Amino acid sequence: MDQSSIDTLRAQPVLPKNHIIDGKSVAASDGGTMDILSPIDGQVLTQVAKGTATDMHTAIASARAAFEDKRWAGQPPAARKKVLMKWADLIEANALELAVLGVRDNGTEIGMAIKAEPGSAAGTISYYAEALDKIYGEIAATPSDILGMIHKEPVGVVGAIIPWNFPMMIGAWKLGPALAMGNSVVLKPSETASLSLMRMVELAHEAGLPSGVLNAVYGEGAVVGETLALSMDVDVLVFTGSGATGRRLMEYSARSNMKRVYLELGGKSPNIVFADAPDLSEAAKVTAGGIFRNAGQVCVAGSRLLVEASIHDEFVAEIAKATEIMRVGDPLKLDTMIGAVNSETQLQQNLGFVETAKAEGGEIVMGGQRILEDTGGYYMVPTIVKGVTPEATLSQKEVFGPVLGVTPFETDDDAVRIANSTIYGLAGAAWTSNLSRAHRMVRDVRTGVMHINTYGGADGTVPLGGVGQSGNGSDKSLHALEKYTNLKTAWIKL
Numbered sequence: 087m088d089q090s091s092i093d094t095l096r097a098q099p100v101l102p103k104n105h106i107i108d109g110k111s112v113a114a115s116d117g118g119t120m121d122i123l124s125p126i127d128g129q130v131l132t133q134v135a136k137g138t139a140t141d142m143h144t145a146i147a148s149a150r151a152a153f154e155d156k157r158w159a160g161q162p163p164a165a166r167k168k169v170l171m172k173w174a175d176l177i178e179a180n181a182l183e184l185a186v187l188g189v190r191d192n193g194t195e196i197g198m199a200i201k202a203e204p205g206s207a208a209g210t211i212s213y214y215a216e217a218l219d220k221i222y223g224e225i226a227a228t229p230s231d232i233l234g235m236i237h238k239e240p241v242g243v244v245g246a247i248i249p250w251n252f253p254m255m256i257g258a259w260k261l262g263p264a265l266a267m268g269n270s271v272v273l274k275p276s277e278t279a280s281l282s283l284m285r286m287v288e289l290a291h292e293a294g295l296p297s298g299v300l301n302a303v304y305g306e307g308a309v310v311g312e313t314l315a316l317s318m319d320v321d322v323l324v325f326t327g328s329g330a331t332g333r334r335l336m337e338y339s340a341r342s343n344m345k346r347v348y349l350e351l352g353g354k355s356p357n358i359v360f361a362d363a364p365d366l367s368e369a370a371k372v373t374a375g376g377i378f379r380n381a382g383q384v385c386v387a388g389s390r391l392l393v394e395a396s397i398h399d400e401f402v403a404e405i406a407k408a409t410e411i412m413r414v415g416d417p418l419k420l421d422t423m424i425g426a427v428n429s430e431t432q433l434q435q436n437l438g439f440v441e442t443a444k445a446e447g448g449e450i451v452m453g454g455q456r457i458l459e460d461t462g463g464y465y466m467v468p469t470i471v472k473g474v475t476p477e478a479t480l481s482q483k484e485v486f487g488p489v490l491g492v493t494p495f496e497t498d499d500d501a502v503r504i505a506n507s508t509i510y511g512l513a514g515a516a517w518t519s520n521l522s523r524a525h526r527m528v529r530d531v532r533t534g535v536m537h538i539n540t541y542g543g544a545d546g547t548v549p550l551g552g553v554g555q556s557g558n559g560s561d562k563s564l565h566a567l568e569k570y571t572n573l574k575t576a577w578i579k580l
C-alpha cells in the first residue's frame with residue numbers, strides 16, 4: 087500500500103449504484119435515489135437507489151425462491167466451499183480498491199481500514215469456507231432399538247442489518263457463517279456507509295454464488311430495514327447497531343413471525359489500569375489506540391478508563407502524551423491515525439457529550455472541539471475528560487466518538503463495582519502483573535470479551551458477543567454458525 091496508489095483510487099468517480107436482487111442491478115421501484123456524502127469533505131460522493139418496501143419484498147422473495155429450489159443449500163459442501171474461497175480471494179485481490187472506497191464512504195483512517203475491512207472480511211469468509219465441510223451431525227445416546235440423530239440444517243432466509251462503522255468486517259461476520267450453512271440472505275447495509283459492502287456482494291457473484299442467494303437493498307432503516315424485520319418470510323434476523331434499533335427489531339419479530347433475532351449492540355467498555363501494570367507507557371499507548379482509532383467509532387472501544395488512584399495523575403499524563411501524537415485528519419493519508427467522524431450528526435452528538443461532561447463536573451485534559459472545519463469534513467480532536475464519576479452521563483451512555491472518561495478507583499472490588507455499573511457488557515480490559523488478579527478480573531467483570539495487558543485485536547477464532555444490553559448471541563468463531571443453523575431430530579425405531 088503506497089500513497090500514490092491510494093491517491094489514484096480516490097480520484098476515480100464513484101458511479102451511482104442500485105440494489106442487487108436476484109443477481110442483477112435493480113433500481114428502486116419508484117426510481118428514487120439518495121445522496122451519499124463523504125465525511126472527508128462533506129461533498130456528495132455518489133447516489134444510490136433509495137429502497138422502497140416493494141424493493142425489500144422483491145429481495146426477500148428472491149432469497150426465498152433460491153432457498154426453496156436448493157440452488158445453494160443443495161450443492162455439495164465442497165462446491166460451496168470453492169465458491170466462498172474464491173470470494174475471499176477476490177476480496178483480497180481487490181483489497182486496496184475496497185478499502186479506499188470504504189474510507190471515502192465512512193471516514194475510517196486507511197491504515198486501520200485496510201486491515202479491519204477487506205483484510206478481516208477475506209479472513210472471515212475463508213474461515214467459514216474452510217469450516218463448512220467439517221460440520222457433522224450427532225447420534226444421541228438412545229436405547230439400542232432406537233436411532234436418535236441430530237441433523238444440522240440451514241434456517242432458510244436470513245435478514246442481516248449492518249451499521250456504518252466497519253461495514254465489510256461486520257457484514258462478513260454475518261455473511262460468512264450464514265452462507266456457509268447454505269442459507270439465503272437479504273442484506274441491508276447502513277444508509278451512511280454501504281458502498282464497499284455492496285462491492286463485496288458483487289464480488290460474491292463474480293466468485294460464482296448463484297443469483298438470489300445473496301440480495302442487498304440500499305435504503306433507510308425505517309423503510310427497508312423495518313420491512314425486512316417485519317417480514318413473515320425471514321427466518322432469522324441478525325443485527326449490529328444501536329440498542330434503540332435492536333429493541334425495535336425484537337418488537338418487529340414479536341409482531342410478525344417471531345423470527346429469531348440476534349443483536350450485537352453498543353458498549354461502554356471499562357479499561358482498568360492497576361498500579362502494577364507491566365509497562366505503564368505501553369498501557370497508555372494501547373489505551374489511546376483502544377479508544378481513539380476510527381475516531382472512537384468502535385463498538386468495543388475502551389471508553390471508560392478506570393485508573394488506580396495511586397497512579398492516576400501519572401497515567402493521565404502518559405495517555406495525554408500518547409494521544410497528542412495521534413495525527414487527526416484526511417483518512418486517506420497514510421500517516422493519519424484518526425480519521426473523520428462518520429457524519430455531521432454524529433459529530434454534533436460527540437460535542438454535546440463533552441458539554442454535558444463539563445456541566446457534570448468533568449475536567450477536560452485535552453481536546454473537546456471540532457477541527458479542520460474548512461475541509462467541509464467532520465473531524466474532532468481526541469478528547470480526554472478526568473474527574474468523571476461512575477454515575478455521570480459520560481460513564482453511562484455510549485458516545486461512539488473519540489471521547490474518553492477517566493475515573494479513579496481505590497481497590498479491586500471498587501474497580502469491579504464501577505466496571506459493572508452500566509447497562510452494557512461488551513468488552514473490557516485489565517492491566518496488571520498479578521496473575522491471580524488478572525484471572526479475577528476475567529471472572530468478575532461482566533463482559534463478552536475481557537483483555538489482559540492489551541486492548542482489542544481479538545481475531546476471528548474467538549466469539550464476540552455482548553451480555554446485558556450489549557446484545558445476545560455471538561459473531562466470529564465456530565460458535566457463530568449456531569445462529570444460522572436449525573437442529574432437527576430424527577427418532578427412528580429400529
Ligand code: NAD
Pocket residue numbers: 247248249250251252256274275276277305306307308310311312315326327328329330331332334350351352353384385484486512550552556557
Ligand atoms: P443504528 O442502529 O442507527 O443503525 C444500524 C442499522 O440499522 C442501519 O443499517 C440502519 O439503517 C438500520 N436501522 C435503523 N433503524 C431501523 C429500523 N427501524 N428497522 C430496521 N433497521 C433499522 O446504528 P449505527 O449508528 O449504524 O451503528 C452504531 C452502533 O452500532 C453503536 O451503538 C455501536 O456500538 C454498535 N456496534 C456494535 C457492534 C458489536 O459487535 N456489538 C459492532 C459495531 C457497532
